[in-house]
Amino acid sequence: MRLQSAIARNRFVDSLFAILGLLAMLVGLVTLLALFLGLALDGWSRLTWRFFTSYPSRFPVEAGILSAWVGTTTVMFVTALTAVPIGVGAAVYLEEYAPKNWLTDLIEINIANLAGVPSIVYGLLALGLLVYQLHLGQSILTAGLTLALLILPIVVTSAREAIRSVPNSIREAAHALGATKWQTVKDHVLPYATGGILTGLIIALSRAIGESAPLITIGALSFIAFLPHPPWQPEFPYLSFQWLLDPFTVMPIQMFNWVSRPQEEFHTNAAAAGLVLLGMTLAMNGLAIFIRARFRKQIKW
Amino acid sequence: MKPSPDGSGGCPRGAHSSRVARERAIEWALLLAALTSVAVTVGIAGVLVYESLPFFRHVSLAEFLTDPQWTPLFSEAHYGILPLVAGTLVTTAVALLMALPVGTITAIYLSECATLVVRETVKPLLELLTAVPTVVFGYFALLFVTPFLQLIWADLPGFNMLSAGLVIGVMIIPYVSSLSEDAMRAVPMDIREGSYAMGATRMQTALRVVVPSALSGIAAAYALGISRAIGETMVVAIAAGMQPTLTWNPLEPAETITAYIVQVSLGDLPHGSIGYQSIFAAGLTLLLMTLLFNVAGYLLRKGFWKAY
Numbered sequence: 001m002r003l004q005s006a007i008a009r010n011r012f013v014d015s016l017f018a019i020l021g022l023l024a025m026l027v028g029l030v031t032l033l034a035l036f037l038g039l040a041l042d043g044w045s046r047l048t049w050r051f052f053t054s055y056p057s058r059f060p061v062e063a064g065i066l067s068a069w070v071g072t073t074t075v076m077f078v079t080a081l082t083a084v085p086i087g088v089g090a091a092v093y094l095e096e097y098a099p100k101n102w103l104t105d106l107i108e109i110n111i112a113n114l115a116g117v118p119s120i121v122y123g124l125l126a127l128g129l130l131v132y133q134l135h136l137g138q139s140i141l142t143a144g145l146t147l148a149l150l151i152l153p154i155v156v157t158s159a160r161e162a163i164r165s166v167p168n169s170i171r172e173a174a175h176a177l178g179a180t181k182w183q184t185v186k187d188h189v190l191p192y193a194t195g196g197i198l199t200g201l202i203i204a205l206s207r208a209i210g211e212s213a214p215l216i217t218i219g220a221l222s223f224i225a226f227l228p229h230p231p232w233q234p235e236f237p238y239l240s241f242q243w244l245l246d247p248f249t250v251m252p253i254q255m256f257n258w259v260s261r262p263q264e265e266f267h268t269n270a271a272a273a274g275l276v277l278l279g280m281t282l283a284m285n286g287l288a289i290f291i292r293a294r295f296r297k298q299i300k301w
Numbered sequence: 302m303k304p305s306p307d308g309s310g311g312c313p314r315g316a317h318s319s320r321v322a323r324e325r326a327i328e329w330a331l332l333l334a335a336l337t338s339v340a341v342t343v344g345i346a347g348v349l350v351y352e353s354l355p356f357f358r359h360v361s362l363a364e365f366l367t368d369p370q371w372t373p374l375f376s377e378a379h380y381g382i383l384p385l386v387a388g389t390l391v392t393t394a395v396a397l398l399m400a401l402p403v404g405t406i407t408a409i410y411l412s413e414c415a416t417l418v419v420r421e422t423v424k425p426l427l428e429l430l431t432a433v434p435t436v437v438f439g440y441f442a443l444l445f446v447t448p449f450l451q452l453i454w455a456d457l458p459g460f461n462m463l464s465a466g467l468v469i470g471v472m473i474i475p476y477v478s479s480l481s482e483d484a485m486r487a488v489p490m491d492i493r494e495g496s497y498a499m500g501a502t503r504m505q506t507a508l509r510v511v512v513p514s515a516l517s518g519i520a521a522a523y524a525l526g527i528s529r530a531i532g533e534t535m536v537v538a539i540a541a542g543m544q545p546t547l548t549w550n551p552l553e554p555a556e557t558i559t560a561y562i563v564q565v566s567l568g569d570l571p572h573g574s575i576g577y578q579s580i581f582a583a584g585l586t587l588l589l590m591t592l593l594f595n596v597a598g599y600l601l602r603k604g605f606w607k608a609y
Binding site for chain 2: 010011013014017018020021022024025027028029031032034035038039042085086087088089090092093094097098106107110111113114116117118119120121122123124125127128129132149152153156180181182206207209210211212213216217218219252253255256259260267270271274277278281282285289
């Protein structure tokens, strides 16, 4: 009898826990849903073509995100161009070259620790170093470099995982045919790891695209009613890098600016900007999942 | 390698040594890339200390740590970091009260109870929470959560630490749940089977066998969640207000360290002014606080480490 009641009690506790677990799971999911629906309901009406092609304005109905999305695109371009060579280089070194010594240990511990540093601290680093010591100004270049340093740990970690998943037999085969270490890495390991590296990079960039704290710290302006210089020019050499040193604003800063105003109409703009921003990050995450699935299908060890 | 007379078999000596030189150069370049991360750490520590030294020459450490007021930009300036630290600790505490139980229970549920389909759907969905830009969470805290909470506490001010903390809590749930779940799933099956064989229920196995075995991983997940909560900026800057008041009551508005840095950066402070230096002193405090929790997490991880 006692046994039966004990079993019944345990069953009851088990099902109680299952319900509790379900509820806990729902906290996150319901919030996510509420956030999407709330943003969509508030901001949908403002999502017109004009919203994308107008500069910010004192009048909420005329204000748009032209300078913000152009700023975000250019900053992300600089970020990707900086983070890829450094991040992949570091990953290749740690996986393929690094001897087992204190320096390697130091680098590894250091990368793990950097991932825990608050993003605003990177902003302070950029403010003290890039803006005031290297005199890069409050520019697209500074912002791109700041975010590149911020996402470096993510890029390195995911690239290392991708490189590690290439089986050793590939390397041995290349070495057996007389390839040098670098030839092996360049012609065999990296091509196989591209899918994983790309996935990690896109996820890292989708983090960077939503970051505003470090960029506010370096002094990004929120009212920019002009575009950066175009990257081309009529005379030789036709390419212009003037835009790198232009002031900028980005999507999350524009949204922050609108949220912190008291007028309701600006909140509608903020919701619309938030929807666009959310769309961008979700699209990037979707792309990452797609690329991962595709490469997984192509390569079977 | 010996060059053959006609130069066809094997490679000529010159090509060989240039190839070695190239290999060497590439290795150095890659090492340089790896060292960038060390340079970043040194840079962060260096800049924070270098820029806040003049601040601490002006303000004594005793005043910085004990003065109950923080008004560096006023004519009658006070430089006590306590109000900002209190704001940071209160929002972090609210966030953790939300995220640690919910995240842990979610992890146990997903790892021990849920079917494969549920796990494979819910985990990526929860991880979407980490992809949402923090400024969007700030918007949500200010314009959805606060009005909702005002239905319960009618006199809740428009800016308050409770709603900011709760939203940060939801934000860090995936950090806690994902890493904890990974740790629990890494516990080998035979340990669970042993427990079942002794007549333990699923719940008893989960709480008394799996969780203790996965404790090091769970501690790491907590440490990550805590440092995320301390360093979170936009949510508190938008929803918790920007007045540095020394209060431990989450229903009141207050400013955190991060929100202060944002507030100062939004204005146009001249380089070298005491206000400019004060954000580096605040940043140094923030970094030391996150470091404290990271080291604690590291020690916990070492202490609980179990090898199978």
